[in-house]
Amino acid sequence: GDSVTQMEGPVTLSEEAFLTINCTYTATGYPSLFWYVQYPGEGLQLLLKATKADDKGSNKGFEATYRKETTSFHLEKGSVQVSDSAVYFCALSDLPGGSYIPTFGRGTSLIVHP
Amino acid sequence: GAVVSQHPSWVICKSGTSVKIECRSLDFQATTMFWYRQFPKQSLMLMATSNEGSKATYEQGVEKDKFLINHASLTLSTLTVTSAHPEDSSFYICSARDGGDRLTRAYNEQFFGPGTRLTVL
Numbered sequence: 756g757d758s759v760t761q762m763e764g765p766v767t768l769s770e771e772a773f774l775t776i777n778c779t780y781t782a783t784g785y786p787s788l789f790w791y792v793q794y795p796g797e798g799l800q801l802l803l804k805a806t807k808a809d810d811k812g813s814n815k816g817f818e819a820t821y822r823k824e825t826t827s828f829h830l831e832k833g834s835v836q837v838s839d840s841a842v843y844f845c846a847l848s849d850l851p852g853g854s855y856i857p858t859f860g861r862g863t864s865l866i867v868h869p
Numbered sequence: 870g871a872v873v874s875q876h877p878s879w880v881i882c883k884s885g886t887s888v889k890i891e892c893r894s895l896d897f898q899a900t901t902m903f904w905y906r907q908f909p910k911q912s913l914m915l916m917a918t919s920n921e922g923s924k925a926t927y928e929q930g931v932e933k934d935k936f937l938i939n940h941a942s943l944t945l946s947t948l949t950v951t952s953a954h955p956e957d958s959s960f961y962i963c964s965a966r967d968g969g970d971r972l973t974r975a976y977n978e979q980f981f982g983p984g985t986r987l988t989v990l
Contacts (some may be wrong), residue, residue: 798962798982860912
């Protein structure tokens with residue numbers, strides 16, 4: 756079945772450091788890929804998405820490119836801020852038989868120090 | 870953008886009581902809503918898929934009689950935790966899929982509610 760694997764956290768960085776959170780997936784079809792962010796005590800917010808191979812999703816300085824050949828969707832940001840501290844979830848959605856079945860990774864906690 | 874609300878945002882109840890959590894799509898029709906449970910520092914666990922006008926589809930291991938789901942309209946789904954016990958304490962999150970005019974663009978995207986923190990004493 757479908758699955759998403761994320762690097763384990765927490766990831767601890769200093770402000771303005773470069774961020775990479777790895778995400779790889781396994782899917783039977785041609786999934787759409789997502790990154791969601793969850794701030795403490797809140798629900799999930801969509802950060803960015805990509806719906807087909809080689810698409811690059813971007814938002815708020817974060818980027819991720821849909822790599823079909825490596826089945827990856829790594830999240831990157833060139834210069835993190837303290838306000839980026841949150842848990843980041845990689846996710847995919849597939850449409851086997853026309854139905855939508857969401858699959859999430861375990862989440863990666865990011866802690867950014869001033 | 871699409872907004873999903875949840876009510877209440879937090880609730881504390883005594884063991885043995887039932888608690889109802891509402892999930893509403895505010896500016897779109899949600900033919901399908903999802904209920905998740907999240908334990909501290911863990912990922913979301915899909916509990917059930919709620920389809921408007923029909924019975925919910927529960928994931929393996931989730932007790933149907935314990936977690937009652939009703940999706941009576943295109944904008945409202947409710948989760949009732951019956952006879953709650955301390956082990957039911959968790960963060961419950963709902964999400965909704967837009968089944969309206971933006972189908973092609975938003976078909977695979979879920980919109981999440983802010984979550985409900987349930988504490989059972």
